[in-house]
Ligand SMILES: *[C@@H]1O[C@H](CO)[C@@H](O)[C@H](O)[C@H]1NC(C)=O
Ligand SMILES: *[C@@H]1O[C@H](CO)[C@@H](O)[C@H](O)[C@H]1NC(C)=O
C-alpha cells in the first residue's frame with residue numbers, strides 16, 4: 001500500500017494533465033480498432049495450440065490465462081462475426097474447436113464446463129463449475145455465424161444444417177433443461193442464480209426460435225423456457241434499491257451485499273438487438289442500474305478524483321471486488337467494464353431516437369446527471385430529447401477517453417488498470433478487453449451487433 005502511494009506521488013503530474021486532445025478521438029478510435037483486431041488475431045491459435053483455440057490472454061504466468069473459456073471465446077467470436085474483415089476460416093476453426101469441446105469429457109460432465117486447455121482437452125483442476133452462461137453465449141455466436149454464412153452464401157448449406165445446427169440444438173436443449181439450477185457467475189466466483197446468465201440464456205433461446213421459424217422444427221420447449229426465464233429475470237429488480245440486483249439464491253462464494261455489478265450492463269449490451277425493451281440498454285430499470293453502479297465506483301477508486309474532468313468514471317466489475325488481476329488485495333477498474341458504459345450509452349441513444357424517452361421516478365437520477373430535465377415524455381423530434389442525446393453522446397465518449405488515457409501508448413490493454421495510479425494491471429492484452437473496445441466503438445457508429 002505504501003509503495004502505491006509513493007508511486008502515486010511520483011506520477012501525480014502525469015495523471016493530472018490529460019493527453020486527449022493530442023490525438024483526435026476519431027483518429028484514435030480507427031487506429032485502436034486496427035490494433036485491437038490484430039491483437040485479437042494474435043491471441044487466436046498461437047503456436048502450440050489446437051486450431052480454433054482462443055486464448056483469454058497470452059499471459060501464462062501470474063496470472064495464467066492461457067486457456068480458452070467458453071464464455072470469452074464466444075463473446076470474442078461474436079464480435080469477429082460482426083466484422084466484414086474477419087476471415088471465415090477463423091470462424092470455422094472456432095466452430096470446429098467448440099464442437100469438439102461439446103464432446104470432450106469434463107469434470108462437470110456437462111456443457112457448462114468453463115475452460116479448456118490449448119490442446120482442446122478440458123481443464124481438470126478445482127474450479128467453479130458449472131458456468132451455464134457459456135453454452136448460451138456459444139449458441140448466440142453459432143447462430144450469428146450460421147446467419148452470416150447463409151446470408152452471404154459463403155458456406156455450403158448442408159454443412160450448416162447437418163453439422164452446425166445440431167451443435168446449436170445441443171446448447172439450446174441444455175439451457176432449456178438447466179436454466180433454473182444454480183451456476184457460477186461470469187466472474188467465476190459465486191454459485192447462485194444470476195441476472196447476466198439468465199439474460200444471455202433468454203436471448204439464445206429467442207434467437208434460436210427466430211432461426212428455426214422457417215423450418216418445421218418444434219421449438220415449444222424453447223418458447224416455454226424463454227418465457228419462464230423472462231419471468232424470473234423480472235424478479236431481479238429491487239424496488240427498495242431502485243436497481244437490478246445481479247444475483248439471487250447464493251449458495252456460496254464471494255459476498256456482494258450491494259448487488260451492483262457491471263455484468264448487468266454487459267447483459268443489456270449483448271441482448272440489445274432483441275429490441276423488445278426487455279431490460280435493453282435504454283430501458284428505465286437498466287438506466288437506474290447504470291447510474292447506481294457508476295456512483296458506487298466514483299468514490300471507491302482514488303483515480304476517479306485525481307484524473308481530468310474530460311475523462312469518464314473508471315469502472316470496475318462490482319464495488320466489493322478484491323481481485324487485483326493476480327491475487328486478492330483490492331479490485332481495480334477494468335477496460336471491458338469501462339467500455340461497457342460507452343456501448344450502453346450509445347445503444348440507449350439508438351432506442352431513444354426511435355421511441356423517444358420518458359423521464360420518470362425510476363430513471364430520473366440517470367438523466368439528472370446528464371442534464372436538468374423534468375419528468376415527462378420527450379418525443380424523438382423534441383428539442384429536449386435532442387439535447388439529452390447530445391449530452392449523452394459526450395458522456396459516452398468520455399468513457400472512451402478514459403480507456404485511451406489509461407491504456408498503453410502502443411494500444412495494448414490488459415484486464416485492469418490500477419485504482420490508485422491508473423497503470424495497467426492483470427493479464428496483458430486480455431482478448432475480451434479488445435473485443436469490448438470494438439463493440440463500444442461499433443455502437444458509436446450506430447452498428448448493432450445481432
Ligand atoms: C483466411 O485464412 C486461411 C487460413 O489461414 C488462408 O488460407 C486464407 O488465405 C485466408 N483468406 C483471406 C481472404 O485472407
Ligand atoms: C459429438 O457427439 C455427437 C453425439 O454423440 C455426435 O453426433 C457428433 O458427431 C459429435 N461431434 C463431433 C464434432 O465429434
Ligand SMILES: *[C@@H]1O[C@H](CO)[C@@H](O)[C@H](O)[C@H]1NC(C)=O
Pocket residue numbers: 035039408410411412428
Ligand atoms: C505494446 O507493448 C507491450 C510491452 O512492450 C507488448 O507486450 C505488447 O505486445 C505491445 N502491444 C502492441 C499492440 O503492440
